[in-house]
Amino acid sequence: MVHDLIAAAEAVTDERSFIRLLQLMALDRQDEQQKELARPTSPYSAGPNGWQNGSIEAFLGAAASWAEATSRTTNLGPEASDAWRRAAMIVVAGAFYE
Template structure:
């Protein structure tokens, strides 16, 4: 079971990262949102049957399980990264920047 979950986690992460990297306009942003939603719902299904420790991220890496905590983390990361970070250069494309902000909401604490 653990190998199956690891494979799923890798596949989901790859699809989500690929969708993020393709964001350049409204259509690609909406496609990214669809992948992000699928990632969240897939994790919710996994967590319903095999919950992760309450002290770690979820099975697919979600740190923020509620819409409130997700939006709060997205906002905090957006404010912290306005001028870029050590491993992040802020995109000049507003669609990509918005996608980066939402992606960060998944993992930022």
């Protein structure tokens, strides 16, 4: 469920825990899709596990909107930019990696 994913996101401290979060998200979304097939919900409400955005376009758009709405304008230094670049590449790789 989304609440479990939020807790997992708050526990991310390194690349390995970030990867685990992505794995948990994939499993949770897959579970929600199976539940949705068995018992469809209204298209105007969250899915059984709480997902509001069922397409990759909606998901990425909502993620970007949330990031902009909650961003802080702080320079965290060169190590942080490397971590952000790595996180960005991990997410983008989902578009093409098998």
